[in-house]
Amino acid sequence: MKLAIVGGGSTYTPELIDGFIRLRDALPLTEITLIDPDAERLGLVGDMARRMLAHAGHPATVEATASLDGGVAGAQAVLLQLRVGGQAARNVDETFPLECGCVGQETTGAGGLAKALRTVPVVLDIAETIRRSAPEAWIVNFTNPVGIVTKALLDAGHRAIGLCNVAIGFQRRFAALLGVPPTRLTLGHVGLNHLTWERSVHLDGRDVLPRLLAEHGEQLAGPLGVPAGLLRRLGVVPSYYLRFFYAHDLVVEEQRTKPSRAAEVAEMESALLEMYADPSVTTKPELLDQRGGAYYSEAAVALITSLLGDRDEVQVVNVRNGGALPFLADDAVIEVPATVTAGGAVPLPVDPVEPMFAGLIAHVSAYEALALEAALHGGADRVADALLAHPLIGQYHLSRDLADLLVDANRGHLPWARVYG
Template identity: 40%
Template sequence: MALKVVVIGGGSSYTPEIIEGIIKRQHQFPVNEIALVDIEEGKEKLRIVSELAKRMIRHAGVPIELSHTIDRAEALQGADFVTVQIRVGGLKARALDEKIPLSHGLIGQETNGAGGMFKAFRTIPVMLDIARDIQKICPEAWLINFTNPAGIVTEALLKHGPHQKVVGVCNIPYNMKNSIAEIFGVDVNRVMIEFAGLNHFVFGKRVWIDGIDRTEETIEHLLNDHLGYSPSNIAALPWNRQFLRSLRMLPSPYHQYYYQHEDALAKDIEAYNNNGTRAETVMEVERQLFEKYKDAEIHEKPKELEGRGGAYYSESACSLMNSLYHHSMDIQTVNTLNKGSIPDLPDDAVIEVNSVITKSGPIPLTVGKLPAAICGPICLMKKFEQLVIEAAVTGDYNTTYSAMITNPLVSSDHKAQKVLDEMLEAHKRYLPQFFEEVCEHETK
């Protein structure tokens, strides 16, 4: 059976990652058609990425036909898998997500805190439109969501969208596994981590290598060797030794924003004062990447793409699609419905958890009740995520404010309202669901 994969956000600099992953698996995951889709503003980048992707396919000698278009409905015809990697408002909107909170002494980050909230607000309505198109045009297709904040967006799709064949993916669990493999000098496929929590707020409860529990050794390595596993978009801070001793679990790289809040904020403010926002840095990385992509002599993914922060995207997304297609029943870490895996959270909450991948979708493995040290923070973050989703769908100002003050990275009720109002105004173009509420609020 020949398969068609549609990549929405095809003009992204990440796209060569997924093209590489599909090419590598083509002998077992028989994709013969890829359609790259973007919007009018991304037309030129889409053309450049499409030409690079065609060179990659020709060089690999695989029978895949690749097309690109700005007509989403046309591209979705006959799709078996739809991957989505969009950024509503582009990197300019991300820069505001980072800059405005930082100007008030709050963490400015694209998927955490106030910045992550507003990325979700801009993204969720667009993703729901995409889901409606998929349900209408290719209802049997799997929607693989890589758009951040991945957990929040995936839950919004499953709760409010008509299309239920949705799975969220993130490269952070794979990054963590890969780093553990490097620590022990073994192949990554020999490493298994029991993950429990939420996207960008997940913990590694236990570590196995070749089926042998190596959790304590892993913690000792982290304690004594000052090792880390942060992606390139997060400058790692060393973990407090007592924190690791007490936790006895692996924190996510993103946990530094919560457990090392003051140091992370100081580091981000210093970086902003010296180099501008991370978004501005990424703009330069992207400019250089696209110059490389234009080179007709290049026929593989440039190594510089790893500096973009999306390393191992293809491993996460393509491994998932391959396993869904083959009913592999292997175990992967995905964002999916809880369904009782973590009793401390609602069954319809989306969690990041090890799951058995079947043709009918992921079956989450039972985690059990969360350890006391992480139960409170995870439950609080889930309440925050649910408020964000409600606000994104309804545009209600009070719900939006409640979401803001529920987030641990927003430390002041007064700052919360100032940042909220500034960001609503700054992103008004991309927030139609809030427009009437914003107008009403401004007249009071």
């Protein structure tokens, strides 16, 4: 079984390799192809992957290549984990919105739109190559903003499913607090990518979320950056990304007084690449756990296994709405538990969503539709319209100022933007 990873030179890749090693019985890979245009990083990460597999006695081979056509040929699944513009572009995404008093984040608000504009055209070009060279392969998209990118892939007719690690991270955290194996828990996870809430946590069929909030509210709220009282009042556990909505002004104040996350990650990546260059390092470095993407490999292996093994299992994925959330368009992409088979993913029925959450979901979904239009067709006016529709912006002067800053900062990645003065 062959798996191809586009963006294989990412420092994330050893996290995946570690998961492939630990879960080899579930996913019996024989060939892993890492695809990346950055030859230096690809060489370091490729060698690291080979050492990890050899150390663990895993039989899979690793090929590292810059050729997309050759790299994906014969693959049963292709995982996308690319970052157009690298950490330098991310740093811009996380800083230019602050000039207008708006949150700076790589998947939310104006920064998230900038990333979508750079990323969607590149991903669609990659997907066309996959369609030609590996027409039966499933595309598993981990590239942010996952919801917008996945919708672009699906609208273009590709065999694609979006994946995020938020749900599996919560499952593992809840299991640790309860002292039970994660496999005994199922989540009432609902929303859009990076805009989700856990509305229930079932342990062997019984909802224990009220118990978690009562006994562990402070422990849950701390990493989310919101008060435990808010969680108990709402009766849910929101994803970390809801802090950008629930505490927007506080977040902006904090961001203005400390280095961007991109700057922190850039330093971390330099240290990781030095470790990967050390031939004595044969296992995933502990530092990688701070990079983000915790349990990413477990989620990826579970999804790929369900798709290729036709296991009829439930996974939290990014998938077509198809009526699951009746207040959204059927072709919207949502993040919910879905039954995954060789034919794809179908959302499970969702209990009616409370107005407080449904309203924000509908608002952001409308923004995402406009963001995709801007990514596909370009134009400063489309960019401004998408920003005007975003609930974190929503003022015409902010939307126009942010659009000007965004276009100016991304001209090198947006061919249509080069014609604007």
